[in-house]
Structure formats: C-alpha cells, structure tokens
Amino acid sequence: MLPLLRYPTVDELGARAAALVTRHPSEARLRRVGTSRAGTSLWLLSVGRGSRQALVVAGPHANEPVGGATALRLAERVLADPRRHTGADATWNLLLCLDPDGLRRNEGWLQGPYTLGRYFRNFFRPGFLEQPEWLPDGADHAVLPETRALLALQDELRPFLQCSLHGVDVGGGFAELTHDLPGFPRRLAHIAARLGIPRELGPYDTLYWPRLGPAVYRIPPPRRGDLAAAITEAAVESTWFHPHRYGTVTAVVEAPMWGVAAVEDDTVPADPAAVLRTASRTLRQDSRLLARLLARTRHHLPATAETDRLLAPVDDYLLVCPGLADAWDPDIVTAGARPLPPLTTAHLATLRIAGRRLALRTAGLLHRLVSGADGDRAGVLPELDRLIDVWCDDYRDGCGARWIPVARQVEYQSRVVLAAFDLALRHAPTPPRSSEPGWGAQAAVPMHRE
Template sequence: MNRYLTVAEVSAAARRLVSRYPGAGRLRRVGTSRAGRPLEMLSVGHGPAHVLVVARPHPDEPVGAVTALALAERVARGDGRSPATDPAHVTWDVVLCLDPDGAALSEGIEEATAGPAPALERYFRAAFRPVAAEQPEWAPIESSRLPESQALFDLIDKRRPVLQCSLHGIEAGGTFAQLTGGLPGFAGGFHTAAADLSVPVQHGTFDALYWENPAPGVHVLPPPENAGRLAAGSENIGRSTWCAPQRYGGVTAIVEVPMWASALADDPSPHPDAVRTLRGLSRLVRDGGEQVTAVLDKARGFLPPPEENAPRRVLEWMADGLYDLVADSWQPLARQAAESRERVTTAQICALDVVARRQPLRAAGLLLRLLSASDDPAALALHDELHALFTAWCEDFTHALGLRWVPVRDQVDLQSRTALAAAECALRSAR
C-alpha cells in the first residue's frame, strides 16, 4: 500500500476481506455519527480474548485505517505464529473510523499525500482536526457527550478488551507510544520494528511531556495521585475512552507514527541552548497564532458562522487561548533547564518544535480553505496575504527539522508491528 485510503475505500476493503475469508470476519454497524454516518466494526477471529482497535480517531491522521485492515487481514488468514494472531485465541474488533464526520472534512489528504515526495503545504491545506469537545476520544474530558464516544464506551463495556489499540499519526518527528498501564516487554518489539524500518524513535513528546518514561519512546500514564504531571488540559484524562478498559483490567496503547521523520527526534544528547530555544518556541507558536488571528479578524464578517461551520469553530477555539496554552505548558521545562535540575535533550526540543510550528499551520490551512470558498471581494487579498506566510512556514518547518517522507507502507508496517507487540504483551499479562 503506497497511499492512504478514504473512509469509503476502507469500508469497501473490509467487505472484500469478509468475502475472501468466509466465517473468519464479520462487519457490522456499531453506531451512528452526529451527522448520521455509520460507525463500522470489522471483527476477525473467534477467540475469548478481545483486542479492540480504533482507527482514525483523528481525521487528519489517516494511517490507522490502512493499519487496521492490515491487522485484520493477518488474523483472518489464520496466522497462528503468536497468540496475538491466532484466531482461535483472540478476537480482534476493529473500528474502521471513529470520526467519519471529521474524515469527511479531511477529504483530500489521500490525494495530497500521494506520490513519492508529498509536501507539507498540500497536507495542511487538506487536513482538518475538530475542537477538543468534538474529538470522540477526548470529548468526555470536556464533558461533551458524543454518540461516537458512547459507541466506543459501549464496545469496551461489552468486549472488555485486554488491549485497546488507538492508531494515531503525527505530522513530523519520530514514532512513540503512550500506555495507560504497564506492558512488560513491549519496548523491545517496538524498538526493533522502528529500527528495521529506519524510523526514528521520539525521545520525549509534547503529548506525554511529564508522563512516566520507562524506555525511549514509551510513555506510561501517571497514577491518579500524580495528576500534576499531566499536561494542561488533560487533568481529567480518566474520563477519556483511553482509560475505559482499565475497568476490566485492560490497557490502552496509543501508537503514533510520523508522516515525515526527523533524525533529531531520537537524538538524546543535551541541547546546547535549551532555555533560549524553549523561549523561542513559545514565541514562535504565539507569533504564528497572532498572525493567523489577525487575518481571521479581517475576515470574520464574511465567513460562515461558527455554529454552522466546523473549520470556523476550530479557528475561534485556537484564537481563544489555545496558542497561549501550548506555549505556557513548556514554561516548567524551561525553568527546570534554567535551574539545571533536569537535562533537556535535542529530541525533546525537536518534539516541541514540531508542535510550535504545526499549530499555526493547522489554523492557516483551515482559514485558507474558507477564504478560497468565499466570494467576498476582500477574500482574495486576505488569502494571498496568509498564503505567503503559510508557504514560508512550511518551508521553514521542512528545513529546520530536516524532514523526510516516510512511505505509507512503512508507516503501516511499523504501526502494525507495534500493535502486535502490544497485544502479545497484554495477552501474557492477562494470563
């Protein structure tokens, strides 16, 4: 597989798999999205232990759907080389797309990233990520009730999986995994897969900046009494769908693979000027956000209202303090570095550099989309103004981190092998 698949293509591929392996696979509807789209689940195997796979929880991360099909194919073939792929021992329940409404607003990613050398500019023009309260895995933290979230909670309560594997992707950097509990032995298989495919392991990540870090690229959720170690905005993470399998002794593995890799991601050497660089990254995300918001301020009068338009809701959410939230979250790390209490590595700086650059780019891509669709006389000039910034930011991003495209087949292979390693460890622990 050399490209991502659309939701429709994934659904069609699942139906073909069921036809090719009679009795091995079952496809059914397990819920309905806010806009009435089906939530489909492909189950393969008949074993008593359940592994729940959640594909495309974020619509701008399409790799997981292709990975999910690859995992299902392997189990449906009857690959019994390990308990994790033995259909008599395990049932794999694969949610093909958790956010089909968001994916519909990200249509174009598949074409934008096709070919041997996709560009960041094309990706960010097509990508869409909803506000936190409209992200099915994260919405419960925001006390938002979504039918997609409820469908997933219901599946977890019914299947009681030993492992929930949430398949994510990151724009740039290295691969990493977040775990809601310990999986002894997991790091070895994960690291071997990354090394075999020449994908850097991300040492340190914004997503789990203060989590436990038992091995490079492996982050474990701190216990509830250590909630102060969580990043801002995630204090109530126990409400998320990630933590639901804990009720039944299960673990969730969030598996991230990069679209574009950076060698800096696995450089554990001390950064030569961490304090100044961290302050610079805070300014970078704030300044970029302010520049996008300045264009948004000029366009608000003719853009669709937020209550009717999801991209506009994202822009207003980001303008209303998200850039500052991101920048402020790094201040404890900067203080630690200034006081020489904790070494800050080049890899950690790389992870934060990715976030500082992508936040304004996500907003700019959405605003460019809205400006392109507008027939207001002022829209063209504003589009050209923002597009000049957007293209310069994409170019800087690529060169500053030395980005190289990771072929889709390698992303899928890495994510599949990591998910299987997690499943093998979870099954051993459950015995």
C-alpha cells in the same frame, strides 16, 4: 488488497473490509456498531472467534488516516496466521474509523500528492469538544454518537487490550500505555530501526508523563482541568481509561507521516534556554499574527454550521498558544506552573515542531474558511498562502522533515500493535468460553456504500 500507495477513504475502508469478509466468511465478520453525527455507519471488522477480545480503534483524529489502513493490514495478517486468533483464543475487533465525518473532510489531501503544503491547506481536525475519544464531562454525559458507540463497544467486549491508532504529522513514532508492558520499548525500537522510522524521544504532549522506556510513556490517570490543559496534555477522562475497570491495557500507537531525525537525538543540548526562548517567541509572534488575520476575516464569514465547525479548532489553537509560549519561555515564571523537566535535544526539536504545528494548523483552517467563503473580502488569502509556504519550508529545510511512504507507516504501526498484543496476551485472563460478546445480541449486517 491493492498495494498501499495512498490512504484509503471512508468508503474504501468499508468496501475493502466487506471484500475481506467475502473471502473469509468463516473467520471474519462485519457489523455496524453505531452511526456518526452525519449518519455514516461505524463498522467493526472482527477476525477470529476466541474468548479473549482485542479492540483496535482507527481514525479517532480526523487528520490521522494511517489507522484505517493499519486495521485492514492487521486483519490480513491475523487471517494469515491462525496463531494470532485460534492459537491465542482471541478475537480481533477492528473499528475501521471512529470519526468518518472528519476523515471525509480531509479528502482534499488524502489521496496525494503528499506535500506539506497540500496537507495543511486541506487540513481538518475538529475542535476539542468534538473529538470522540475525549470525555470532558465523563462517560455518563458523553454527547457525541461516535463516543457513545465506542463506550458501548468497550463495555460489551471488555477487551484485554485496546489499541488506539494515531498519526504524527511531523516528527517520529512513539507509544503511550495505561499499563506497563515489560519488553515493549525494546520491541518498538527494533521495529522502528528495521523500517527506518525515527522514534520520538520527547513528545511535547508527554512532557510531564513517566517514561517506561525510549519512546514509550505511561498515561497518567485522568484529572479535571481547564480546556487548555486538556488540549495539550490529554489531561481529561477519555476512552483510553474507560475500560480500565476490566483490566484493559490501552496502547496509543503513534506513526509519523513526515519523519524528523532530530526527535530521536537524546543528547544534552548546549544551550537549551536559548532554544526555548526562540521557540516561545516564534509561537507568540505567529499566534498574534494569525489572531489578527482571523479578526480581519471573522465578520466576513457566512453564519453557517460549516463556518462554526472550522472556527472551533481555530479558536482552540489560538487559546492555547499564548499559555504554551509562556510555559516554554525560561524568562517567564508563572505562579503555580510546573517547571519544565530536564530537556534533551529531542525535547527541544519536538517543542519547535509543536509550535510550528499549531501555527500551520491554524493557518490551514483559516485558508479553508476563506477559500470556502464568498470571496476573500478581507484580503487575507495571499498572506495565508505566504505563511503556509514559509512555515512548510521551515519544516522541510529547517527541521529536515521527510515523507514516509504510506505502506511503511502502516507496516510500522501494525507491527507495534502486534507486539503489544503478544505482550498483553501473556497476562490476559481467560473469560468463560460461553461469553463471546458481540455475536448473539447484534448480528452482522450487510455492507453497503454510504
């Protein structure tokens, strides 16, 4: 494989996996396990022929491309070390990209140069209801073909370990587990220190979740809630929990693109209320400004499926921003709302980053909408360009965000997955040798370019 100087595209993922299978035909297989809404094949690369099944899901979020490169890196490392497959009686099943359609929509920044401005101006992430890991209406009512393909794969493999590969655009690395893996926080800390990756000690989306150790959090069981809670807390049924019935341990592994040192500052802040007031006021002002820009341009946009696809996440973000701003504001008490837990400096840093992230994603999607329309008839593009530049400068200069090379992101994420594999394997039951799911009912198919 070529050095990982950049993220691979959807086509490159498939081509590199096919080349790997050609080099290792006895130990590696590639098969189609479904198709996306646009008709792109979902490819599963499997390494080893053991009875214990591990499932790695790359690319569940369209703007988080590190997972595909990590999947290829894991395949290479496992093939190079028989202890990881033959010696462990294990098969590694690597789903190369769960949302290939979304990844294609990020190709405007995917190949670099990697700057914050380029990333957010070319950013795409679908609306909440089009993200394939979520099951807002339960598994039996899953609509997206990508979701159904993953659910079928989970039911077929019954993996002892599932790793969902995610990326943090600005912040630090952390992991979320459905089951405790004793020793995992220490392993993650060691990997992060060796590679110079900041650990995120207070992610805003785990604010109310149990902590299993520094930068490691316990995913609570899913619960019914409104869309705002689902977007901000992953508080719905998901493919993370679907294989729980098989005793599967799910690990969500987050690797950062731009690292921020402050997210691992676990000290007690001098005046958290003042920081919270600033963060909530800033988010409130930014969201109102963006809502006004959207109102100016919405009726000028063409009535197309592409417009709807880009507007869905804009509407999602603008929906949740006011509620988040109120939840962070120490001067606002909302009936029935949960009080904030004790906050460290790391928590405050990630809240500031999260608020800015929501504003920048919204501005970036609006920029794509206006740039792709028939001229900027509402005249909002100069203001959007100014806002994106100012807010990216704040990330770089105010938060100290620094780019982490792709190869280092991938090495970090792959090592964390291997650590989870080692620890989960200790407690994994051995299924009957005759089962070997996936290699009778569905044969491998030839690879081709989409």
